[in-house]
Amino acid sequence: MYEVEDLVKNLSLKYGRSRRSLMPILQGIVEKHNYLTDEVMVEVAKALDISAAEVYGTASFYTFLDTQVRGKYVIRVCKTITCSMKGKGEIMQTIEEMLKIRPGETTPDRMFSLLETNCIGWCHKAPAMLINEMPYTELTSEKVVEILKSYMKTK
């Protein structure tokens, strides 16, 4: 609880308490915690003197501002046409089998979440995915296994 309050306090000191600070503050929180809890949205609403429904409205508009529980590492596999044609399906299958989760789910240890995303601009090196903010491109099943293993080691 105190951690949440401190984080929101620091971010609102950094960006100010006007309505326009809402986006940078939410992004700052997601950078640290991957998703927005109800608790943190209420804190942000208090800090900016707006309603919690407004904070939720803004957060739910943006795909990268998650309001559901997400793991430490959020995997977003590009689902747009080029990546689909270049083997996105196989990549998804590999990740699903390795992590034992379906798209939209999070591993029980809260390490990984698997999502699909619209185009992330790496069509020339398809198929591509993001893990948090890091892009991985020209993926193959073998490559994906190696990448995920390296994340599992970093726990």
Add this chain to the structure above:
Amino acid sequence: MINLTINDQKVSVPAGTTVLDAAKQLKINIPTLCNHPDLCVAGNCRVCVVEQKGARTLVASCATPVAEGMEINTNTLKVRNARRHIVELLLSEHRSDCTKCYKNTKCELQALANEFAFGDNIFLDLVEDHLYTIDRSSPSFTKDDSKCIRCQRCVRTCSELQYISAIAVANKGAQQKISSFHNKPMSHVICTNCGQCVNRCPTGALIEKTYIDQVWDAIYDPEKYVIVQTAPAVRVALGEDLGYDPGERVTGKMVNALKQIGFDSVLDTDFSADLTIMEEGTELLTRLKKALVDKDASVKFPMFTSCSPGWIKFIEHKYPEFLPNLSTCKSPQQMFGALAKTFYAEKKKVDPSKVVSVSIMPCTAKKYEADRPEMRASGYKDIDFVLTTRELAVMIKQAGIDFRNLEPANYDSIMGDSTGAAVIFGATGGVMEAALRTAYELVTGREVPFNNLNITPVRGLEGVKEASVKIEGCTDDWKFLEGAELKVAIAHGLVNANKVMADVREGKSPYHFVEIMACPGGCIGGGGQPIPTSREIRQNRVNAIYEEDEHMVLRKSHDNPDVIAIYKEFLGKPNSHKAHELLHTHYFERDSY
């Protein structure tokens, strides 16, 4: 002035006027949907599109300001086809079970569909594909997302008029919806149940929760003794739903209609409004005495009125540190309820467990208030069912009553007498005026020093009003108030309440007594009143309220014979132990979201 032509007719209007309003001057009708006179321009439904010469696309007339030399056409083939498709697209996402809908024939989308006289819809029906939620959690209203066309009138109402934003626009594209915080049930968020959104929703997405059938069941049950009370603001608005113009008073006809419907006793909330003045006025004077004579630092000022259940929930959520400032008086509805199953049942020799207490209110929050667990002072649920003005109009129609040709009737006795002071409770400033009429006389023995008892500074539709009354010539008991200047303020609409509260929080508020009503215009503009509403309509209803006051023989609460009698026979004196048990309440801090 800006000169333009609309459909080849010349018009000149001030700069800043919208094309829509300019067209109105020429009596050219342009259909609208998301537009509402009380709210900011949204321009999202596109129904009002018109053709502007030289423009690449059609423009939304509600969101386009006039320009010099502009040439507008409101009735071209392009406009007609566009409007038709826009309405059809709105319908493709709207669950059109019109004949089973509570808003049937009162729905603005239905009216548009009627205007375009569709045969087959050329668009896919998308409602089936979505898992829509119907939120029935609030005791006051139902939120049905399958009928929502996302015009966002409700969102703008909640934010601009009420400063709550319990609902906002969430998600995007096809998933876009009007949502509370994280989709929580409306009963679990900051919503005050004021119903202003219900009053402005063009479709059946937001409707009051109706208890019409339950009331009919009680009336038809020979075991039950059904009492009805009517709030002051109902009599000046009910007519609108029965073919009268805004501002027509239908008090006597309404009473007769209620008797014909079959209520066993038709009584008046005005009676308990007068009682509220006795209790609240005494409470104010007692607080002043404690603060000024006993130097009791725990007494808080300003004291706030507590008649409006929407306002009560607002302060519980948003300014809980000021709950001690609230008058402990219940609202007139709940005072009436507590007495109906005690004093009245005793008088009428009816078993209180057989009494069903119904109230007709201009308000949806009253439904919530009646459900509050504290409101069981009689040992039963004090008020069983609350109906809005609109629901009463439905009942009158269901009963087959020819309202226009009804003879006026009088309220039944014991709790049916009222004064002009109680009537004006229905308009913003009315509680203040009624309280001043009584408190001033109590303290000085003379009438309040305003012409014909009309305390004009507290009247009118300005958002925040203030007034002061110098107290002179006090009787011996109240000498400590001699020469004091009683400072009061009045706010209506929660956005204005918030302005007052922000000053109070900053310690900048000089007032002793503040009246706050949750709805714009006070109860006459309540969420349960006939649709539509606008500033003009509210002004007409306010005028009718003051007319009603002027026509009353008694115009001061302490002169109400029923009130005098109930203190003598039952309650003792104002703020007595018994009065506290039955007529006063307490408040709770609530979450901020």
